Amino acid sequence: MFIDIMFILSALLTLGGAFGVVASKNIMHACIYLLGSLFGVAGLYATLGADFLAAMQLVVYAGGIIILMLFAIMLTGGHKEAVNKFGLDKIPSMGSVKTFLIGSFSSLIIGSVVLKIIASIINSHDGSGKLPEFSSSVEKIGTLLVTDHVLSFEISSVLLLGALVGAAVISRPRKQ
Amino acid sequence: MNSSIVSFLSEMTNFEFTSLHAFIIFGIACFLMVNVSALIGGLGTYAERKISADLQMRQGPNRVGPFGILQFLADGVKLLLKEIIIPTQADKVLFLISPLLCLAGVFATLAVLPISSGLILTDLNIGILYVLGVSSLVGVGIFLGGYSSNSKWSMLGGMRGAAQIISYEVPVTLCIISIVLMAGGLSMTTLVNEQGGLPHQWYILHNPFAFIGFFVFFIGILAESNRAPFDLPEAESELVSGYHTEYSGMAFSFFALAEYIEVFVLCGISATLYLGGYKVPFELGSGELINSTLGGPEFIGKGIGQLLQLGAFFTKTFLLYYVVIWIRWTLPRLRVDQLVSLCWKYLTPISIINLIGIAAWEWIFKGQSIFNLIASLLHSSGGGGH
Numbered sequence: 157m158f159i160d161i162m163f164i165l166s167a168l169l170t171l172g173g174a175f176g177v178v179a180s181k182n183i184m185h186a187c188i189y190l191l192g193s194l195f196g197v198a199g200l201y202a203t204l205g206a207d208f209l210a211a212m213q214l215v216v217y218a219g220g221i222i223i224l225m226l227f228a229i230m231l232t233g234g235h236k237e238a239v240n241k242f243g244l245d246k247i248p249s250m251g252s253v254k255t256f257l258i259g260s261f262s263s264l265i266i267g268s269v270v271l272k273i274i275a276s277i278i279n280s281h282d283g284s285g286k287l288p289e290f291s292s293s294v295e296k297i298g299t300l301l302v303t304d305h306v307l308s309f310e311i312s313s314v315l316l317l318g319a320l321v322g323a324a325v326i327s328r329p330r331k332q
Numbered sequence: 333m334n335s336s337i338v339s340f341l342s343e344m345t346n347f348e349f350t351s352l353h354a355f356i357i358f359g360i361a362c363f364l365m366v367n368v369s370a371l372i373g374g375l376g377t378y379a380e381r382k383i384s385a386d387l388q389m390r391q392g393p394n395r396v397g398p399f400g401i402l403q404f405l406a407d408g409v410k411l412l413l414k415e416i417i418i419p420t421q422a423d424k425v426l427f428l429i430s431p432l433l434c435l436a437g438v439f440a441t442l443a444v445l446p447i448s449s450g451l452i453l454t455d456l457n458i459g460i461l462y463v464l465g466v467s468s469l470v471g472v473g474i475f476l477g478g479y480s481s482n483s484k485w486s487m488l489g490g491m492r493g494a495a496q497i498i499s500y501e502v503p504v505t506l507c508i509i510s511i512v513l514m515a516g517g518l519s520m521t522t523l524v525n526e527q528g529g530l531p532h533q534w535y536i537l538h539n540p541f542a543f544i545g546f547f548v549f550f551i552g553i554l555a556e557s558n559r560a561p562f563d564l565p566e567a568e569s570e571l572v573s574g575y576h577t578e579y580s581g582m583a584f585s586f587f588a589l590a591e592y593i594e595v596f597v598l599c600g601i602s603a604t605l606y607l608g609g610y611k612v613p614f615e616l617g618s619g620e621l622i623n624s625t626l627g628g629p630e631f632i633g634k635g636i637g638q639l640l641q642l643g644a645f646f647t648k649t650f651l652l653y654y655v656v657i658w659i660r661w662t663l664p665r666l667r668v669d670q671l672v673s674l675c676w677k678y679l680t681p682i683s684i685i686n687l688i689g690i691a692a693w694e695w696i697f698k699g700q701s702i703f704n705l706i707a708s709l710l711h712s713s714g715g716g717g718h
Contacts, residue, residue, distance in 0.1 A: 158355075182423075184423070188476070207457065211458040211464075212465075214466060219498070219501065222472060223468075223472060226472075226494070227494065227495075230491070293457075294457065
């Protein structure tokens with residue numbers, strides 16, 4: 157009963173926040189609506205029993221991402237540059253139809269090749285190694301991350317390393 | 333069942349609470365907790381003024397009540413009566429929301445603060461992560477406070493505040509992770525129960541890495557709560573008053589209250605993580621020893637145990653609180669570049685090395701503390717010893 161009420165409230169917060177993000181004219185207000193929406197998602201996780209995910213949602217999104225977004229909004233000009241009489245056309249979109257098509261095709265091909273290679277690893281898991289009963293979802297996530305899902309764990313760590321190297325390359329002072 | 337104030341009361345009185353009872357008790361406990369913490373925040377301003385006066389050989393507040401202890405009430409009434417002036421060019425909604433965000437973020441952390449084994453509002457099994465998550469609302473509040481005032485000083489203060497908070501979150505989180513490694517759990521009661529009552533059983537003296545880690549953590553929380561020497565967001569000499577320059581009345585006092593309560597909460601958390609939390613020596617906190625020596629009904633022993641635990645927690649927390657105020661009135665403010673290089677060049681690498689070191693320590697010595705190792709070494713080489 158209580159959990160149901162909390163679930164409905166979180167769902168309303170998520171939806172209301174998401175609507176606010178789209179409907180708001182002020183981009184700072186939109187960011188705050190997004191904060192509300194992310195809190196709602198954390199509430200959804202918490203009411204569905206994924207408490208670790210809820211906490212991580214708060215730490216990563218509410219703590220880090222929102223403040224970074226606010227910073228990014230602050231550092232990238234104001235209204236005047238974004239809005240001209242052609243609307244948002246003043247800022248060139250990222251690529252054209254051609255680049256989008258090439259990008260999606262190549263990602264499909266690479267994805268299917270990679271999946272073909274790792275399919276044997278994924279299918280080899282016959283469920284014989286039974287996992288013990290866990291007392292909390294944190295232990296369960298930790299154990300599963302380094303047993304069954306170690307591939308995705310490693311891939312995401314490589315991705316994060318790439319992001320770190322990219323950030324270092326971008327922010328490095330250039331030699332004249 | 334999770335240990336919390338409700339389950340503790342149910343155990344004390346041997347009474348099975350229905351969900352409605354539990355809800356009402358929980359509501360009352362939350363109400364009391366928030367009010368007591370607000371009182372602690374208010375007394376914090378008094379303590380700050382008295383201690384700073386002491387350090388500078390002044391008198392400090394001494395007119396209202398005995399030793400001026402009611403000064404914070406007088407200030408509170410004054411602030412309640414003052415008008416909240418909203419600048420014409422301000423973003424009115426955000427201007428009014430941001431102090432609330434600050435205060436809400438701080439009050440939400442009280443939910444998992446382990447004051448004693450019975451007096452913890454709820455013992456989430458992700459307690460320490462929850463603290464990290466909700467306390468980040470304070471950073472958003474400070475940033476929005478600076479932005480919405482539409483003033484240069486506020487803007488600079490808010491920017492500095494947010495940058496400082498998210499960058500110092502890195503070493504603080506790494507320190508917390510290393511403690512979690514030692515305790516083997518994220519819930520606050522696990523973190524406390526893995527430590528003992530006596531100082532050599534605390535995590536600060538568990539191994540050399542944790543000893544360094546405590547100081548890194550303490551510097552980190554000083555920066556996270558925007559206390560001097562890291563009070564760049566409200567640097568009086570450059571930014572008038574930083575992110576709350578344009579605030580007045582209760583909106584201003586919300587910011588001030590949030591700062592003082594946050595210092596209290598963070599001191600409590602560092603006492604919990606490194607200094608044994610509410611643990612009392614010789615397991616006096618559980619009340620069994622008191623019961624067996626004194627006799628009498630069971631709840632008396634338990635009650636005394638709880639009081640001892642409260643005493644232990646508040647002693648450690650207020651000692652750290654004193655140190656925080658002492659540092660503020662002793663050290664000069666850092667420059668921005670010093671602040672950034674301290675975080676990224678010193679604290680972050682040190683805390684990463686600490687994390688690796690603690691992981692290695694746990695693996696090599698099977699989680700034994702340095703005192704255990706010395707004791708077993710002496711024991712094994714015994715006989716010929718002095």
